Amino acid sequence: MSSTDNNWQMAAQGKWLENDSRFIPAHWYPALLVDLLERKGVDPNKTLRSTGIFYEDIAQGSLLTSPDQFDCIIGNAKKHFAVKDLSFIFGHTIYPGNLSSLSNAIMHCSNLEDFFDLFDNFYYELCPYLKLKPVKIEGYVGLEFQDAFGASPHRKFLIEAFMTACKSVIRWLAGRSFPWRFEFDYEQPGYIEEYEVHLSHKLYFSKPKTMFLVEGPYLNESWPNSSSVIYSQAISEFLRSEKRLKSESFVRLVTECIEENIKTPLDLENTASTFGLSTSTFKRKLKKHGVNFQRLIDDVRRSRAIYLIQHEKLNNEQLANFFGFHDSANFRRSFKRWTGKVPGDYRNQ
Incomplete structure (x- = not known):
């Protein structure tokens, strides 16, 4: 069964995590x-x-x-x-951490691929407040930072902390620095010097997604002092001794539903039914997480549209067709509502 099938099974059975779930x-x-x-x-x-x-x-x-x-x-x-750099200072303390045998697995990663695999398989243990998803894009590899529990009032703090955590521990494990590229889906903050000190000078803001990336050839570069045996044993020990989470967050499940139906406008009532909820209860749960259904749809479409403009180089007519709009004028109006800008503003970046 695929991970997507598992997620829809969770949704149908009402098995999900919320922002007040204690796990x-x-x-x-x-x-x-x-x-x-x-x-x-x-x-x-x-x-x-x-x-x-x-x-x-x-x-x-x-x-x-x-x-x-x-x-x-x-x-x-x-x-x-x-202090402006509290999140970054905190980030330097996070990994390897006190994460049961997963800390041992982190310390014995053989390369970036091992490190990314840990986040792919143990994301709610290694970063429970965000979902860190391994990505490969245009010759780069890295992690995408996704919202797990809706609109946290301290979202930037969490992103800054866990980006710093990943960069810091990778440098320690590899015994060297990497030419990272950092992308953020928000505007440049006023304390940019802290980003430059703790992350990199290769910083890109107002991007479709929040990611940290490095060129693909670094993925399998061997790290000193690693042990594939200890790495595997640590994972096996964790699976034997710890109670694994078999749930996804409610907001992530809704977001994935929207992503899979991005070309077709979703109906609120039918989507709520997928989760076994009435429309009013569904809306109330989203509000509890600081979001609403239309905002999630707009966020997903905004992110995909900016990606298609900047990476796939699609024009307005092609974008209108992709998203199911009748013409490019309707798409431009919607894009302005999603982003506050016109598509050309992103083509010129």
Whole structure:
């Protein structure tokens, strides 16, 4: 059964994760941020305020937390340690981390392909707040950073932290730096110097997707001090000893449904029915995640349209045909609504 079939089976059975689902061990990512702030002089009780989490419970090693709770921790951290590079500093602490035997697997990756495979198979363990998806595009390989639980108020913080985490640990494992290319689906922030210090000078904003990429030949370049045996054993040990998540996030399932039907406008009622929900309950669940159905459709179409303009070099008439518009004028109006710009603005970048 394909992953897509599995996802639709989850949707039909109502098996999904939401932003208040508690599935992330508190001694993984939450503990790292709390401890980082404590080293900076911030009392853990302040960092954990309003989360319902107590530091003593984290130390026990059995407490599970939700994405919403981590959002609250990030908000507290930014309030009590207000520096521009907090997300990047945090990112340097994330991997290999305290992720059970997966940390051992990270430390013994033989190359980038091994590293990307880990994220392909264990994305909710290695980055539960975003979905990191391996990509190959126009001679480049890398990871695409997708929203997992809707509109997090700290989305940029999460992207900055986990991009830094990946770049940092890869440099450590490979014993060298790589000529990374970083693309972001948002406008350039005012603190660009932090991106340049912690990531790269090859930064590209207002792109269709958020990705970090490197040229394909680096994918299988061998890394020193790796062990394919330990790598495989660590994965096997994790699969034996840990309870694997067999669910996808609700927002990701809806987004994938839209992506698979991108040429055909989806009906809200029928889509809700796919998830075994009434229209009102479906809308309420999306609102809980800070999004609505039309916004998700517009985001998917915006991203695909910009990609087709910049990479496939499609003209307006071809784009109108791709998306099922009657003519290019209708497409241009919709594109302006999706992006606030006209297609030509992206062709000239």
